[in-house]
Amino acid sequence: MRAHTTALLLALGLLAIPAAADENWTAPEAEKAKVNPIASTERDMSRGRSLYRQHCELCHGREGRGDGPSAKLHARNTRPPQDLTRPEIQANMTDGEIFWKIGTGFRENRKIVMPAFVDEIPSPDDRWRVVLFVRTLEKKEASR
Numbered sequence: 001m002r003a004h005t006t007a008l009l010l011a012l013g014l015l016a017i018p019a020a021a022d023e024n025w026t027a028p029e030a031e032k033a034k035v036n037p038i039a040s041t042e043r044d045m046s047r048g049r050s051l052y053r054q055h056c057e058l059c060h061g062r063e064g065r066g067d068g069p070s071a072k073l074h075a076r077n078t079r080p081p082q083d084l085t086r087p088e089i090q091a092n093m094t095d096g097e098i099f100w101k102i103g104t105g106f107r108e109n110r111k112i113v114m115p116a117f118v119d120e121i122p123s124p125d126d127r128w129r130v131v132l133f134v135r136t137l138e139k140k141e142a143s144r
Contacts, residue, residue, distance in 0.1 A: 034096030048133030
């Protein structure tokens with residue numbers, strides 16, 4: 001029933017949902033509360049950068065702006081990738097939430113919005129390293 005009401009409101013233009021809406025993809029509180037156990041060393045940051053480039057860059061882009069080679073196709077099929085350089089995106093997600101999202105991915109109406117990377121990046125430490133790298137993306141954008 002709720003889905004029908006939402007669809008009706010959208011059709012009537014009475015409900016606006018921003019392109020980057022994340023209301024359906026909320027990490028459990030216990031996951032949000034997790035703290036990154038990996039220190040931000042050059043070695044760990046380099047590994048996180050490498051994994052990001054291998055698994056995330058295709059959609060999120062090299063600098064995290066959501067403008068990777070597959071971003072337009074993704075936007076047509078589901079929703080556009082998040083611009084990870086935006087301060088409000090960074091501020092509104094804990095490290096634990098980013099870690100959880102990388103591992104679990106997100107489907108909407110049976111379509112993959114973001115794939116789960118738990119199999120592609122099986123090491124929890126490596127997923128935490130990706131979180132370390134994702135956190136640097138805002139700083140790059142802010143310094144320009």
